[in-house]
Amino acid sequence: MALPIFKSPFIRNIRRRPLSVIVPISVILVIYYLFFSAPSVSTKTTPKYNYNKISKGWFAKNRDSVILQNLPKNHISHYDLNKLTNSPDALAQQEEVLLLTPMSKFVPEYWNNINALTYDHSLITLGFILPRNTDGEVALKALESSIKDLQSKNKLNYKKIVILRQDSNSLESQKEQDRHALSVQKERRGMMALARNSLVFTALSPDHSWVLWLDADIVETPPTLIQDLTIHNKPVLSANVYQKFINKETNQEEIRPYDFNNWVESDEGLAIAANMADDEIIVEGYSQIATYRPLMAHFYDPNGDVSTEMPLDGVGGGAVLVKADVHRDGAMFPSFPFYHLIETEGFAKMAKRLGYEVFGLPNYLVYHYNE
Amino acid sequence: MALPIFKSPFIRNIRRRPLSVIVPISVILVIYYLFFSAPSVSTKTTPKYNYNKISKGWFAKNRDSVILQNLPKNHISHYDLNKLTNSPDALAQQEEVLLLTPMSKFVPEYWNNINALTYDHSLITLGFILPRNTDGEVALKALESSIKDLQSKNKLNYKKIVILRQDSNSLESQKEQDRHALSVQKERRGMMALARNSLVFTALSPDHSWVLWLDADIVETPPTLIQDLTIHNKPVLSANVYQKFINKETNQEEIRPYDFNNWVESDEGLAIAANMADDEIIVEGYSQIATYRPLMAHFYDPNGDVSTEMPLDGVGGGAVLVKADVHRDGAMFPSFPFYHLIETEGFAKMAKRLGYEVFGLPNYLVYHYNE
Numbered sequence: 001m002a003l004p005i006f007k008s009p010f011i012r013n014i015r016r017r018p019l020s021v022i023v024p025i026s027v028i029l030v031i032y033y034l035f036f037s038a039p040s041v042s043t044k045t046t047p048k049y050n051y052n053k054i055s056k057g058w059f060a061k062n063r064d065s066v067i068l069q070n071l072p073k074n075h076i077s078h079y080d081l082n083k084l085t086n087s088p089d090a091l092a093q094q095e096e097v098l099l100l101t102p103m104s105k106f107v108p109e110y111w112n113n114i115n116a117l118t119y120d121h122s123l124i125t126l127g128f129i130l131p132r133n134t135d136g137e138v139a140l141k142a143l144e145s146s147i148k149d150l151q152s153k154n155k156l157n158y159k160k161i162v163i164l165r166q167d168s169n170s171l172e173s174q175k176e177q178d179r180h181a182l183s184v185q186k187e188r189r190g191m192m193a194l195a196r197n198s199l200v201f202t203a204l205s206p207d208h209s210w211v212l213w214l215d216a217d218i219v220e221t222p223p224t225l226i227q228d229l230t231i232h233n234k235p236v237l238s239a240n241v242y243q244k245f246i247n248k249e250t251n252q253e254e255i256r257p258y259d260f261n262n263w264v265e266s267d268e269g270l271a272i273a274a275n276m277a278d279d280e281i282i283v284e285g286y287s288q289i290a291t292y293r294p295l296m297a298h299f300y301d302p303n304g305d306v307s308t309e310m311p312l313d314g315v316g317g318g319a320v321l322v323k324a325d326v327h328r329d330g331a332m333f334p335s336f337p338f339y340h341l342i343e344t345e346g347f348a349k350m351a352k353r354l355g356y357e358v359f360g361l362p363n364y365l366v367y368h369y370n371e
Numbered sequence: 372m373a374l375p376i377f378k379s380p381f382i383r384n385i386r387r388r389p390l391s392v393i394v395p396i397s398v399i400l401v402i403y404y405l406f407f408s409a410p411s412v413s414t415k416t417t418p419k420y421n422y423n424k425i426s427k428g429w430f431a432k433n434r435d436s437v438i439l440q441n442l443p444k445n446h447i448s449h450y451d452l453n454k455l456t457n458s459p460d461a462l463a464q465q466e467e468v469l470l471l472t473p474m475s476k477f478v479p480e481y482w483n484n485i486n487a488l489t490y491d492h493s494l495i496t497l498g499f500i501l502p503r504n505t506d507g508e509v510a511l512k513a514l515e516s517s518i519k520d521l522q523s524k525n526k527l528n529y530k531k532i533v534i535l536r537q538d539s540n541s542l543e544s545q546k547e548q549d550r551h552a553l554s555v556q557k558e559r560r561g562m563m564a565l566a567r568n569s570l571v572f573t574a575l576s577p578d579h580s581w582v583l584w585l586d587a588d589i590v591e592t593p594p595t596l597i598q599d600l601t602i603h604n605k606p607v608l609s610a611n612v613y614q615k616f617i618n619k620e621t622n623q624e625e626i627r628p629y630d631f632n633n634w635v636e637s638d639e640g641l642a643i644a645a646n647m648a649d650d651e652i653i654v655e656g657y658s659q660i661a662t663y664r665p666l667m668a669h670f671y672d673p674n675g676d677v678s679t680e681m682p683l684d685g686v687g688g689g690a691v692l693v694k695a696d697v698h699r700d701g702a703m704f705p706s707f708p709f710y711h712l713i714e715t716e717g718f719a720k721m722a723k724r725l726g727y728e729v730f731g732l733p734n735y736l737v738y739h740y741n742e
Contacts, residue, residue: 079535079573164450164577197701201572202450206535330568330703336724353707 079206086209086323090230091119095209096159097226098324100127101216102195104135106142107369109219115150119226121157127203129164129195136165139216162203166195185283189343193333196317196343200327208324213344215318220244220367228364229321232309235356236326236348238262240300241318243368257297258368260285261316261345262360268292273340281337284314284345299362312360313352314345319366322351329354450577457580457694461601462490466580467530468597469695471498472587473566475506477513478740480590486521490597492528498574500535500566507536510587533574537566556654560714564704567688567714571698579695584715586689591615591738599735600692603680606727607697607719609633611671612689614739628668629739631656632687632716633731639663644711652708655685655716670733683731684723685716690737693722700725 087093097119101110117124128143130136143163150156200211210230214221218241222228229237241259246252263284269291272282282289299310322331331354334346341349348358458464468490472481488495499514501507514534521527571582581601585592589612593599600608612630617623634655640662643653653660670681693702702725705717712720719729 079533162450194700198699201575201699201701202577204572206573328569328572329565330572330706332701332703334724335701353705 084207084209084324086230086233086325088231088233090210091123091227094120094123095230096123096125096207097210097212097230098125098127098200098203098205098208099212099214100196100199100203101214102130102192102199103128103139103143103216104131104133105216106139106146107217107219108142108146109369110214110216111143111146113218113220114214115155116223117221117225118223122159124158124226125160125162125203125205125208126158127162127164127199129166129199131166131195140165164199164202166198185286186281186342189283190335192317193335193343193346196333196347197335201332204324204327211322211324211327213317213320213322215368217369217371218319218366219369221319222366225319225366226321228306229319229361232307232359232361234309234321234359235323236315236351236358237309237321238296238312238315238358238360239319239364239366240296240360240362241316241368242297242300242365243370245370255365255367257295257300259316259318260295260297261314262296262312263291263293263314263345264296264311265313266291266293276340279337280340281342282340282345283342296360296362300365301363304363306361306363308361308363309359310362312358313348314341315348315358315360317344318368320344323356326351326354326356329356331356455578455580455695457601457604457696459602459604461581462494462598465491465494466601467494467496467578468581468583468601469496469498469571469574469576469579470583470585471567471570471574472585473501473563473570474499474510474514474587475502476587477510477517478588478590479513479517480740481585481587482514482517484589484591485585486526487594488592488596489594493530495529495597496531496533496574496576496579497529498533498535498570500537500570502537502566511536535570535573537569556657557652557713560654561706563688564706564714564717567704567718568706572703575695575698582693582695582698584688584691584693586739588740588742589690589737590740592690593737596690596737597692599677600690600732603678603730603732605680605692605730606694607686607722607729608680608692609667609683609686609729609731610690610735610737611667611731611733612687612739613668613671613736614741616741626736626738628666628671630687630689631666631668632685633667633683634662634664634685634716635667635682636684637662637664647711650708651711652713653711653716654713667731667733671736672734675734677732677734679732679734680730681733683729684719685712686719686729686731688715689739691715694727697722697725697727700727702727 085093085095087095090097099114114126130140130143140163147156147161196213204211210226212226212229221239225239229239240257240262242255243258244253244255247254261284269282272289272291276282282291284291284293284295293314296310296312301308331347331351333343334350335342338346339349351358456464456466458466461468470485485497501511501514511534518527518532567584575582581597583597583600592610596610600610611628611633613626614629615624615626618625632655640653643660643662647653653662655662655664655666664685667681667683672679702718702722704714705721706713709717710720722729
């Protein structure tokens with residue numbers, strides 16, 4: 001009641017005619033109670049529902065609109081998935097993007113990089129899944145603190161942020177050398193696959209046109225990353241993940257290939273798979289398994305066109321744009337050997353089995369954190 | 372303003388001191404505008420967000436509660452998937468159920484049957500997906516009309532109803548004889564698999580503990596269906612689908628097995644699969660493919676215990692209860708041959724590859740519509 005407007009006539013009026021104030025305020029409180037009381041799993045009340053027919057216009061020609069009615073007190077939601085578009089001009093078409101990151105470590109450069117993305121943040125939903133271990137606790141605190149920090153500066157404009165804790169046991173250690181040991185790859189990547197599946201199938205909503213998988217250790221991308229990838233309008237499209245480092249001899253910053261999971265299948269790879277036991281997997285990038293697969297990491301041409309595309313058979317998860325319908329059709333990250341592939345590489349195979357094409361951009365670089 | 376309470380002193384007061392009414396009403400309108408304006412894909416506004424830390428209590432011992440904060444103006448949602456329970460006493464634990472039905476025909480008996488389910492409807496979300504063809508149009512109208520009818524009687528108490536239109540081309544004809552021709556099974560069931568995937572991965576939310584797949588032509592189940600299935604606390608559990616019919620000789624109502632997709636793998640089945648080309652599929656229940664698989668349909672014992680369980684390797688989709696985490700881990704309905712299986716049978720195989728067990732209840736009958 002500190003507003004000047006309430007000062008004298010209003011207060012005096014309350015004293016003389018309390019009903020004239022109590023009634024409207026009660027209405028506010030009732031509305032607030034009806035609509036804003038937090039949904040509680042243990043509530044026994046069975047609310048009434050409004051039914052509004054909103055299906056008219058389904059066959060109108062505005063193909064880029066989603067019919068969506070998902071408000072409190074209107075519990076009947078119609079979604080016409082055909083009205084969702086994927087277009088090369090995603091931003092102009094106001095297409096919504098779900099940006100997904102499994103996070104076991106909070107890297108400030110990752111956070112700063114996504115906040116610098118120039119795609120309209122109000123069209124972006126962020127989704128994170130963090131492991132249930134000490135690393136996850138630390139990362140969660142840092143992530144929450146960074147969100148609050150951005151919010152305090154009035155710069156938090158994402159449509160929504162979803163934070164999940166992993167529902168399965170997580171591997172305790174995720175140190176660089178441990179993570180890359182071939183022997184732990186199968187278990188580690190199986191866990192990662194389950195985390196990715198929980199994340200996408202929990203966070204995916206009917207209004208998302210695109211899913212951008214961006215690993216928590218991708219610290220530098222062009223700020224136009226989403227526009228640059230959507231313009232290709234491919235079902236699955238992977239950027240080329242490199243790493244910056246200081247060459248100790250020259251003391252100069254140089255770049256080197258980092259992610260070897262973007263590859264084209266080879267005769268050798270197929271032959272190895274054909275002779276494997278059912279539950280064995282091929283993991284690319286290890287000398288123990290010589291697949292001779294052409295790796296996108298090696299196709300980078302610093303003088304080449306950044307928009308050059310190459311068809312791929314396997315992808316890494318570093319920076320991959322996926323049409324949401326590919327996931328809706330059921331493309332998931334196998335935690336089990338799927339054509340002797342798991343996780344992101346198995347996902348690429350599954351997308352292909354669902355009839356989608358997979359591509360990569362060898363000259364479009366994003367950079368991995370240098371631990 | 373028809374409320375008696377507003378009648379005399381209030382109206383008179385407006386005339387004398389309009390501000391005392393206009394200010395509170397403006398507050399209501401501003402609140403309403405801020406919180407209830409429909410989310411529009413084409414909006415350019417970037418709303419501000421409130422950030423409330425709600426993670427405290429995550430490690431409290433109430434394992435059956437979901438921390439959930441998903442209100443308008445609070446766009447940061449924390450979900451702790453570990454807090455979701457699956458228990459044999461699902462109703463007492465207030466566990467939420469997502470009841471999913473792909474629907475190409477609206478069968479009133481199906482609708483009446485689910486409305487008679489005794490599981491607390493406020494814990495049930497209904498999800499439907501309808502094909503984009505003439506059948507789908509007709510079914511949609513009938514479904515909407517039935518929902519409105521129930522609502523007008525104040526009997527619509529479901530937590531939420533989600534209606535999707537299929538985003539892919541649907542098969543035009545779904546007549547009984549067409550549907551069952553072996554030659555169209557692969558295509559038909561591939562389409563059905565995509566519909567099921569779109570439905571579950573769009574409708575599944577973080578507060579669902581269970582997913583109940585119930586086909587649109589299941590017209591009779593015990594009203595305690597959900598309690599009866601959840602009490603077994605299995606990752607995947609299929610009821611036995613029978614059909615009632617009039618025996619023309621005796622003129623008596625009898626029952627006969629209907630769904631042959633609930634089966635146990637056989638040596639013959641494995642041998643057939645081993646000799647198949649990569650993209651061939653086995654569809655159970657056709658004399659052309661003699662798998663000699665033990666079919667749950669034939670294990671029904673009218674004098675047996677209804678709670679008898681049997682392990683299965685394939686399931687039909689008629690009435691199957693699935694723990695939501697099985698889907699979250701990525702279990703989907705393959706539209707492509709997966710171990711030479713597709714759709715619900717491929718789903719059972721995928722659940723097993725993800726490490727889950729699959730069971731059936733041979734003596735627990737539900738009934739299929741008799742066309």
